[in-house]
Amino acid sequence: MSRFAKIGLLPAIVAVPFIMTACKKDNPPGSGAPQLETITVENVLKSQPLVESGTFQGTGSPALILPGQSTTVTFSAAKGEALSFATMYGWSNDLFFAPANPGIKVYDDNGNPIEGDVSGQVKLWDNGTRINQQPGASVNHPGTADSKNITEVAGTDAQGNTYLPASRLVSATLKYNGNSSFTLTLKNNSGGTANETPLSPGVWTVSYIVGGNLLLPNPLYTAGQPTAHGLTNIAEMGDNSALWAYVQTVTGIFTPLSPILVVVYNGIDNPIYKVGELDRGQGLKYLAQRGAADTLANYLKTLKGVRNVYILPAPSSGVLLPVIGSTSGSKVSQQLSVKKGDRLAIATMYGFSNDWFFATTGNGVDATQTGDLSTSIQLYNDGTAVDQFPGAGVTQFNLAGTPLVENQPISVVPNPNAFTTLPPIPNIIKVNLQ
Incomplete structure (x- = not known):
């Protein structure tokens, strides 16, 4: 399991083990003229120590x-x-x-x-x-x-x-x-x-x-x-x-986001997950527990109806770090070629959790629209690892732990939850399509 490189930030050295790979599937032939859109994802969380x-x-x-x-x-x-x-x-x-x-x-x-x-x-x-x-x-x-x-x-x-x-x-x-x-x-x-x-x-x-x-x-x-x-x-x-x-x-939330998985698809339901279902065993577990998106990305590339798959790591660190003091949070962008009828979905790990992930709700969003899509993002529990206090769990993978296995349906993480109260999701992750 690869781990992303250490990053010098303030007096702290940030080193969280997420996979950093990228892949792309060629557009299948189809009708309609393609248009270029750019997706930008940013960790805007004003973190606390x-x-x-x-x-x-x-x-x-x-x-x-x-x-x-x-x-x-x-x-x-x-x-x-x-x-x-x-x-x-x-x-x-x-x-x-x-x-x-x-x-x-x-x-x-x-x-x-x-x-x-x-x-x-x-x-x-x-x-x-x-x-x-x-x-x-x-x-x-x-x-x-x-x-x-x-x-x-x-x-x-x-x-x-x-x-x-x-x-x-x-x-x-x-x-x-x-x-x-x-x-x-x-x-x-x-x-x-x-x-x-x-x-x-x-x-x-x-x-x-x-x-x-x-x-x-x-x-x-x-x-x-x-x-x-x-x-x-x-x-x-x-x-x-x-x-x-x-x-x-100075008490609150601190979490990186894993490299962003972006999927463009057409004619099928959101291929990443469905609320109420068990993890499908296609690689979402590795994204939700470890921030490793490559297994899921490789599977998605084989699905009929999936047009493009991207993994967007932040420069240098791989992960998207939050706002730390006066240092801005990390941001990634990717140009997309989309056609009328295409849908878009993303997924990224809440890094300091056992198996929480942010993802586009429902059947994703219209890939040809523009603007701020942050309100279409929700935080989910993959149901594959026992939850602990986010950022204070001894079995959390990104805090050098080994997750404790459970087998529960994918669900929305409530807020407040059993451990803490999170900021509104648009105050953690910002997604924009232009």
């Missing part, structure tokens, strides 16, 4: 996590992705607990889920915005302002106050729920110690991994740098609202 995020808190009012109490976070993750979080050491001026970046590792190097005690990955940090008083219930908030960078508190702070290891004060336990879902339990174990403290409501995140690199490896803070994005509100006051507001702006 975090696949999931959320908040946590205690059960009381205020919603603190008191000594002896615990809280849980349930999340999904693919191999290489990690969970980060931040919560205030309540009886301090500006200290917070968080894992070292990029977060708590949830799979081992073989892709096996990690379960049990992971408290050793929890650290205590100084936000650098207040002079530290001796920690305890009598701390004067907010205290004297300071302007230092974030540093780890390993035994003593800058003022000489002493602390037990963070893992003695906050325990973290992972449980694997199956199908790439985990539950993290955080428990406040500080009761009766010299560092007894409540914990504040907090924020948690999971970053996308693309080509082996996390898109946001420092989601909540960066050691050795000034605090940012509302973390100070947690560290000084236990208020997670500002950091949560920021995190929501």
Whole structure:
């Protein structure tokens, strides 16, 4: 199975395994003068670096996590992705607990889920915005302002106050729920110690991994740098609202699209798929699971009524990347020779899924029309692989996984779905015919 080349984009290296081939079938003889049209397909998704995020808190009012109490976070993750979080050491001026970046590792190097005690990955940090008083219930908030960078508190702070290891004060336990879902339990174990403290409501995140690199490896803070994005509100006051507001702006969808399969046909139904039918075993499964369109394209070339078949890979990368920051999404174009009565259909994989694909609805579109065809595109589930959170599934092929087989009819992917809410399809894929 070939894999497309790595692409340098921002700090991330994108490498997703889609087949990059192209083929064409000569027009059969027919009546009517041909006309030239150009199809253009573009990934217009304004991508975000975090696949999931959320908040946590205690059960009381205020919603603190008191000594002896615990809280849980349930999340999904693919191999290489990690969970980060931040919560205030309540009886301090500006200290917070968080894992070292990029977060708590949830799979081992073989892709096996990690379960049990992971408290050793929890650290205590100084936000650098207040002079530290001796920690305890009598701390004067907010205290004297300071302007230092974030540093780890390993035994003593800058003022000489002493602390037990963070893992003695906050325990973290992972449980694997199956199908790439985990539950993290955080428990406040500080009761009766010299560092007894409540914990504040907090924020948690999971970053996308693309080509082996996390898109946001420092989601909540960066050691050795000034605090940012509302973390100070947690560290000084236990208020997670500002950091949560920021995190929501960088949480959302990231997916490439596989090389675009384009079919021109006449006198037959859409030859790619039909809703309610099982995958026909003609190659759609490979497109939907791996982004590999060549098997299906080669089959379509043999069908009576199919006039032309194209596979359109993006330049350099093969795949159509989304909008990343100020970098535009990928775009591909192909000139078509079409006649009156011809129909046109496309298909492309939702790259960070188990077996979702975008395709022209129904019996395609009139190949001689012009304009924006994006509203004629729908997202479908091929029904050949068990679904997981898109972009956070350990068995997703383009995240180095092996899909889990299922055998369900092809169906429309609902929105919202069991995992997330997607943008409107025209905000992900744009199709134009001129």
